[in-house]
Amino acid sequence: MKRLFREPLLAITIIIIVGALGLFVLYPIVRVFAFPSIKEYAVVLRTSRYLRAGLNSLLMVLLSASTATLFGFLFAYGLTKTTIPLKRLLKGILILPLFSPPFMVAFSYLMMFGRNGLITYGLFGVRTNILGWHGLWLSETIAFFPVAALTMESVLQSIAPSLEYAGRNLGATGFKLFRTVTLPLATPGVAGAALLVSILVLADFGNPIMISGDFSVLATEAWLRVEGWGDVAGAAVLSSVLLVPSVIIFAFQRFWVGRRSYVTITGKIATMQSEPTKWFVRWPLFAFCAAVSIMILLVYVALVLGAVVNGWGFDWSPTLRWISSVATNTGQLIRSLIFSVVAGATSALFSMTAAYLVTRKRFVLRRAVDFIAILPAALPGIFLGIGYSISFTRRPLDLYGTAAIIILSMVFWNISMGYQTGIGALKQISPSLGEAASNLGAGSMRIFREIEIPLLQGPFFSAFIVSFIRSITTLSVIVFLATSNNSVVTFTIMNLVSDGFYGKAAALTTFLLLIAFAVLGAAKLLVGKKLDLFKV
Amino acid sequence: MEGAHLTISNLWKSFGTTEVLKDISLQVPKGAFMTFLGPSGCGKTTLLRTIAGFYKADAGDITIGNRIINDVPSHQRNAIMVFQDYALFPHMTVAENIAYGLRIRNAPRSEIEQRRRRTMDYLGILGLEDRNPAQISGGQQQRVALARALVMEPEVLLLDEPLSNLDAKLRMNIRAELRQLQQRFGITTIYVTHDQSEALALSDQIAVMSAGRVIQIGSPLEIYYRPETEFVADFIGTANIIRGEVIRADSSEMTVLSDGTELLVRDVTSPPQPGAMVSLCSRPEAVEIEVDIPSEKSNCLRGEIENSIFEGSHVRYWIRVGERAMVVDDTRSGERGILRGSVYLFLPPKKLHLLSGERQE
Numbered sequence: 078m079k080r081l082f083r084e085p086l087l088a089i090t091i092i093i094i095v096g097a098l099g100l101f102v103l104y105p106i107v108r109v110f111a112f113p114s115i116k117e118y119a120v121v122l123r124t125s126r127y128l129r130a131g132l133n134s135l136l137m138v139l140l141s142a143s144t145a146t147l148f149g150f151l152f153a154y155g156l157t158k159t160t161i162p163l164k165r166l167l168k169g170i171l172i173l174p175l176f177s178p179p180f181m182v183a184f185s186y187l188m189m190f191g192r193n194g195l196i197t198y199g200l201f202g203v204r205t206n207i208l209g210w211h212g213l214w215l216s217e218t219i220a221f222f223p224v225a226a227l228t229m230e231s232v233l234q235s236i237a238p239s240l241e242y243a244g245r246n247l248g249a250t251g252f253k254l255f256r257t258v259t260l261p262l263a264t265p266g267v268a269g270a271a272l273l274v275s276i277l278v279l280a281d282f283g284n285p286i287m288i289s290g291d292f293s294v295l296a297t298e299a300w301l302r303v304e305g306w307g308d309v310a311g312a313a314v315l316s317s318v319l320l321v322p323s324v325i326i327f328a329f330q331r332f333w334v335g336r337r338s339y340v341t342i343t344g345k346i347a348t349m350q351s352e353p354t355k356w357f358v359r360w361p362l363f364a365f366c367a368a369v370s371i372m373i374l375l376v377y378v379a380l381v382l383g384a385v386v387n388g389w390g391f392d393w394s395p396t397l398r399w400i401s402s403v404a405t406n407t408g409q410l411i412r413s414l415i416f417s418v419v420a421g422a423t424s425a426l427f428s429m430t431a432a433y434l435v436t437r438k439r440f441v442l443r444r445a446v447d448f449i450a451i452l453p454a455a456l457p458g459i460f461l462g463i464g465y466s467i468s469f470t471r472r473p474l475d476l477y478g479t480a481a482i483i484i485l486s487m488v489f490w491n492i493s494m495g496y497q498t499g500i501g502a503l504k505q506i507s508p509s510l511g512e513a514a515s516n517l518g519a520g521s522m523r524i525f526r527e528i529e530i531p532l533l534q535g536p537f538f539s540a541f542i543v544s545f546i547r548s549i550t551t552l553s554v555i556v557f558l559a560t561s562n563n564s565v566v567t568f569t570i571m572n573l574v575s576d577g578f579y580g581k582a583a584a585l586t587t588f589l590l591l592i593a594f595a596v597l598g599a600a601k602l603l604v605g606k607k608l609d610l611f612k613v
Numbered sequence: 614m615e616g617a618h619l620t621i622s623n624l625w626k627s628f629g630t631t632e633v634l635k636d637i638s639l640q641v642p643k644g645a646f647m648t649f650l651g652p653s654g655c656g657k658t659t660l661l662r663t664i665a666g667f668y669k670a671d672a673g674d675i676t677i678g679n680r681i682i683n684d685v686p687s688h689q690r691n692a693i694m695v696f697q698d699y700a701l702f703p704h705m706t707v708a709e710n711i712a713y714g715l716r717i718r719n720a721p722r723s724e725i726e727q728r729r730r731r732t733m734d735y736l737g738i739l740g741l742e743d744r745n746p747a748q749i750s751g752g753q754q755q756r757v758a759l760a761r762a763l764v765m766e767p768e769v770l771l772l773d774e775p776l777s778n779l780d781a782k783l784r785m786n787i788r789a790e791l792r793q794l795q796q797r798f799g800i801t802t803i804y805v806t807h808d809q810s811e812a813l814a815l816s817d818q819i820a821v822m823s824a825g826r827v828i829q830i831g832s833p834l835e836i837y838y839r840p841e842t843e844f845v846a847d848f849i850g851t852a853n854i855i856r857g858e859v860i861r862a863d864s865s866e867m868t869v870l871s872d873g874t875e876l877l878v879r880d881v882t883s884p885p886q887p888g889a890m891v892s893l894c895s896r897p898e899a900v901e902i903e904v905d906i907p908s909e910k911s912n913c914l915r916g917e918i919e920n921s922i923f924e925g926s927h928v929r930y931w932i933r934v935g936e937r938a939m940v941v942d943d944t945r946s947g948e949r950g951i952l953r954g955s956v957y958l959f960l961p962p963k964k965l966h967l968l969s970g971e972r973q974e
Contacts, residue, residue, distance in 0.1 A: 512667055513700035515687045517714030517765065531704045 084521070091440050094431050098449045101489045105464025106456070110317055112467050113310040121314040130298040131318060134279060137210070137294060141217035141278045146271040148218060149225025150263075152366055156226075157233040158259065159354040161363040170370040173377070174223050176593055178550035178567055180283025181586060183216040184574055185379035187288055188583070190215075193390020195379065208290030216284045219372050221277045225270040232266025233259075251355065265334050272330035279323050280457030282553035283567075287574055295319045296459045300556060309467065312557075316460040327455035380590075383583030399584035406569060406585060413549055413565040414592055416480060420487035421545030428492040429537050432499025433529065437511075454493035458553030461490050466557040478560040486558060487548035494547070495540030502536035538604045542597060549593050618643035618801045619664070619769055624673030626656075626663055633659045635825040637673070641769075641818070644799040646792070650812040651822035652848070657805045660822075661771055664803065665694045677768050688717075693767035697774045699758040701746035707757050708742035714765045732764040735794070752783045759791075763798065770795075770802045776811065788814055809849045813837060821845050829970070838896075841970030846894040853900070853939045854968075855893040859885050867967075869893060872935050876912050879962040882969070892968040897929065897942040899964035903957045904949075912965075914939075914958045921951055932958065 113121075121127050155161050156168060174182065190197045190207045197205045207215075241258055249257055282296040289297065299315040302308045354362075383389055387396045403410070428450065434440070435447050453461070465486045469476045476482035506529070514524045552567040559568040566589050573582035617640040626634040633656045641647045649657035662668050664675055666687030674681050682690055693714070701710050708729060715725045733739050736756045741749055746757065755775060762770055775791075776784045792815050795802050806812055812819050813833040820830045821844075829841045836849055846852035857871030867884035869876045869891060878884075878893065885891060907913055916934040928946040932939050941958060 507698055507700060509696045509698055509700035510702060512665075512687075513694070513696055513761075514702070514713070515667075516665055516690075516692075516694050517761070518688045518691075518717040519713075520686075520688055523717065528702060 086522075087438065090430060091434060091438075094427070094434060095442055095446060097427070097489075098431075098446060101485055102449050102452060102492075105461065105468045106320075106452075108468045109313045109320075109460060109464045112313045113317075117310045118314050121311055122318075126293075127295075127298060127315060130293045130295050130315070133210070133292055134294040134296070134319070137213060137217065137285075138275050138278050140210075140214050141221065142271055142275040144214070144218040145222040145274045145278070146225050146267065148222040148369055149227075149270060149274070150229055150267060151362065152222070152226040152369065153229035153233055155362045155366050157230055159359060159362060161354070161359055161366065163363075163367075167366050167370055170373050171223050171226055173373055174220055175227075176546050176550075176597060177376075177590060178283060178552065178570075178586065179220050179281065180287050180552055180567070180571070181380065182220040182376050183212070183284040183288035184570075184582065184586065185376040185383075186212060186216055186219075187574075188379040188383050188389055188579060189375055191390075195382070195389075196375075198390065199393075206290075208288060208292075210289065210292045212288040212290075213285055213292065213294075216288055217278050217281060219369075219376070220281075220284060221274050222369070223373075224277065225274050228270040228273060229263065229266050232263055232269075236262045251358075269330055269334040272326050272334065275326050276323050276330075276455065279319065279326070280459065280553065282457075282459050282556065283571075286552075286571060296457060296553065299459055299463065303463075303557060309463070312463055313467065316457065316463050319457050320455075320460050323457055323460075324455045331451075377590075380583050380586055383579050384587050386580065389579045396580075399580040402581055403584050403588055406566065409564060409566045409569055410585075410588055410592065412480070412563070413567070413589065414596075416484050416487065416565060417545050417549035418596070420484045420491070420548045421541045423484070424488045424491045424544040424548075425495045425537050425540035427488065428495030428540055429499045429533060431492070432496050432503055433533075436500060436503040437508075437529075450496040451493045453490055454497075456490070458490060458551060459556070461486060462554045462557035478562040480563050482558050483555055483563050483565065486554050487544070487551065490551070490554050491544035491547050494543045498536045498540045498543070499533070502533060506532050535604065538600055542600050545596060546593055549589065616642045618645075618678065619647075619803070620674075620676040621660075621664070622674050622676075624660070624663065624675065625671045626659060626668060627671060633825055634663070634670075637825075637827055639820055639827060639830055641801055641803065643801055645817045646795050646802045646804065646815060647818045647820065648804045648806060648812040648816040649820050649822055650806060650809060650849075653807055655822040656825040657807075657822050658773060661694070661773055661803060661805045664769065665692050665771055666690050691765065691767050692769040692771055693762040693765045694771040694773060695758045695762050695775045697777060699746075699754050699775075699778075701754060701757060701761075703746055706743050706745060707738070707749065710746065710757060711761045711764055713761065728764050729760075732760045735763070736760050751779055752787065755779060755787060759794075763794075763800075767800060770800045772802065772804045774806050775804075776806075777808075784811075791815065813849070821848065823848075839966060840894060840968065842968055843892055843894075845970075846968060851897050851940050853895045853897065853941075855895065855937075855965075857891065857893070859887050859889045859891055862887055866962075872937065874914055876960060876965060877962040878965045878967060881967050884967070894966045894968055895939075895960055895964065897940045898927070898944070899961065900939065900941045901959040901961065902930065902932075902941050902943050902952070903959060904952060905957070907957055907959055909959075912960045912962060914960070915955065916958055917955055918953055923951065928952075930956075932956065934958065 152167070152171060156164055186207060189195050190205060190212070192198065192204055192206060194205065194207070197203050236259065240262065241254060280296065282300065285294045285297045286300065293301070295315050295318060299312040299319070302312040302315060384399050385395050385397070386392070387394045387398075431446055431450050435443055435450075465482060468474070469482055469485070476485070510528055511524050514528050519527065550567065552571055555565055555568060556571070559565065566585055570582050570585050570589070573585065619641040621640075622638050624634055624637040625632070637660060649660060651657045659668060663670050666682070666685065670683060674683055676682065677690070677692065702713065705713065711733065712725050712729050715728065730739070733742070736759060738753060738756045738760065741753060741757070746754055749757070755778075758775070776787060779787065788811060804812075804815060813836075816833055818830060819833055819836045821828045821836060823844055829836060829845050831839070836845065840846035840849065840852070843854055846854065855869075855871050855876070857869040857876065859867050860870045860875070861868040862884040865879065865881055865884070867878050867881055869878060871893075876893065914934045916932040916939065918930055919933050919938070920931040922929050923946065927942045927944045928951055930941045930943065930952070932941055939958065943952070
């Protein structure tokens with residue numbers, strides 16, 4: 078305590094961080110749980126419609142997480158442990174979905190494989206119905222497998238090649254080596270990736286709202302509760318039901334799988350050449366990766382095509398009317414950009430500061446800050462959105478329809494990303510650097526300014542970009558908070574798609590993507606190679 | 614003490630309930646090279662970091678010159694440390710790293726430049742100015758870290774196992790250089806290591822530490838030839854410890870009965886009374902090894918060679934003597950090759966040393 082009075086700036090910073098986490102993370106969570114009465118809980122939990130939604134959510138988690146993990150593993154294995162061609166290109170395509178709105182996959186597949194689908198009807202003349210669980214399964218698999226692939230790629234990379242050499246040296250080759258050495262070593266990583274994807278699938282709102290049709294899941298059901306019936310309490314019950322398994326999976330992933338990691342961290346990066354892969358592994362694996370990559374590219378092809386044809390499915394003549402019609406939405410586009418830049422920067426600054434305090438300073442509530450700062454990673458966007466709409470649209474803090482409520486929700490939904498980046502970076506910076514500076518005469522502020530800040534620049538920018546991308550592409554968080562005064566592009570796109578205005582929706586999504594990639598490119602130019610993105 | 618530059622008196626430090634430093638007192642004369650030597654966990658690094666001001670002592674005083682520095686914050690002590698991992702700032706060039714401390718002192722630009730160049734010249738690292746720490750070799754990083762400290766002309770230079778990250782050959786070279794450098798600059802230096810050969814080679818004084826206490830302080834020769842305890846004898850070099858009972862003693866000699874053999878010990882400062890149990894120490898190179906029965910029967914043991922290795926300058930033997938195993942170095946392997954079987958060991962009375970600090974039950 079005495080120390081805090083001696084360093085008032087530090088004390089104020091700690092108070093701000095603790096206060097903000099309490100008000101903008103903990104409080105909304107508590108409010109959601111406390112909002113419905115016991116009776117309302119009981120009613121919702123007895124209604125068969127909601128029970129079905131719950132079962133559907135569970136089914137989708139099992140299906141989509143399994144396929145996404147499988148796809149992700151094959152992709153990651155292909156990229157790290159084999160000699161398939163075009164690795165750089167495949168990797169480039171793989172990360173595209175991470176910079177795009179999650180609902181985009183469902184939207185594009187609707188255009189490609191739906192009733193009027195370019196491929197199903199246009200190419201093969203088949204009238205298919207993609208709306209439903211199978212369409213959702215496909216979309217979520219493609220939307221989320223890249224996350225699994227990137228996680229497992231880093232796991233597979235960190236398995237020391239010397240271990241595989243040792244295995245080979247002892248007589249295991251080919252599949253036997255894979256089964257007895259590589260796979261067991263990768264198992265914790267695979268489990269971690271599967272759980273991570275499970276959380277994403279469970280919380281997913283964008284894909285089901287666009288493609289699941291009558292097949293309702295918890296997230297969409299919660300939204301329909303509010304949209305159709307004005308029943309906020311019911312929505313709160315549903316999203317509470319959604320939160321519980323999400324937090325359990327998250328805790329399991331973090332504390333159980335995390336401890337079981339075999340990742341060997343040594344100073345030396347072993348760069349042994351792996352043996353050329355056998356043709357009967359190489360080519361099927363390449364064919365698979367190529368096919369999946371094409372499925373990703375189709376998303377973007379559909380989008381751009383959709384933006385330049387007159388009427389999707391019946392009138393393929395080119396037109397610029399959708400693109401020029403975007404002019405009427407300029408306000409929303411600018412809002413999306415400004416909100417996300419502000420939210421990204423604030424989130425990065427906030428989470429870096431929190432990470433700095435937690436790793437470098439000792440204060441009361443330090444462990445609580447650590448816990449609350451990573452908590453948002455387990456929160457479904459829909460849950461946080463409802464939490465904010467319950468907590469901050471009435472007195473004492475009435476932010477209804479303001480830019481502030483959207484920005485705040487984006488900031489705090491994303492802090493866990495920046496926070497973990499920050500913690501990782503600070504752990505890499507040896508504490509002896511600060512001591513050395515102190516030893517050479519630098520005071521505490523000077524160490525912060527001249528040593529810590531310059532070293533945290535790279536991670537700060539990474540945190541900014543990740544928060545920015547997640548903010549500008551999010552739908553689930555803002556769907557409960559958007560009004561005509563503060564709505565952003567993703568909200569408009571959702572409404573356009575559900576009303577069947579594919580052309581305009583495609584054009585808007587294309588512009589949204591252009592903005593996102595422009596900011597990303599600018600950041601890359603600014604920071605150069607130090608930008609380390611999506612190291613999940 | 615006359616000329617003491619750094620004085621530590623009755624220093625205590627604990628982390629939580631673990632006492633890490635227990636009543637440490639020592640003095641380092643101006644310009645001396647003092648080594649804290651001990652196994653890991655003995656408190657030597659904690660002591661060094663307490664001097665640097667990274668830890669605050671629970672009790673006791675640290676004095677540099679005539680100033681008690683207990684409450685002087687780390688950044689105003691001018692006790693500059695070279696870190697084990699060097700702690701070079703990765704976002705600064707070599708030149709910026711070295712100039713950092715002077716820049717903080719707001720030294721004039723021309724002076725900074727001049728002193729930086731001179732120090733880099735001393736250390737033979739001119740030309741690396743614009744490199745990043747990651748772009749230079751381990752040995753060069755080591756020199757840059759040293760330059761960053763030396764350029765400050767510190768009151769006390771603190772070295773925390775600075776050679777442990779270098780390969781064996783480089784370590785030997787830099788070790789010799791370090792000693793030269795220290796003598797040229799005449800800076801009071803504290804060196805922390807667990808490597809006894811480094812300690813013997815570099816130091817004016819060695820403080821052997823164990824479990825938070827200073828066990829013995831002395832010159833390398835004293836520590837090696839006149840260890841006070843079994844721990845010191847064993848930790849520095851190799852020692853044969855022989856336990857026995859004093860049966861005769863006068864002003865500077867005593868006879869010890871061990872395992873049925875009488876051993877005469879000469880040059881003992883104050884021999885214990887007859888009847889006392891004592892420990893004697895004998896270095897492997899101080900034992901003479903004979904194949905034939907020596908003419909003089911006293912201080913002579915009969916043993917069986919169990920194992921041997923050839924180490925170039927000598928052969929090291931492990932010899933079973935009764936219940937005891939003794940280590941003996943023979944430098945005459947050039948003439949007589951490697952011995953086998955039964956041998957006689959002669960322990961010269963002047964080279965048997967009484968471990969006077971060893972308390973006997």
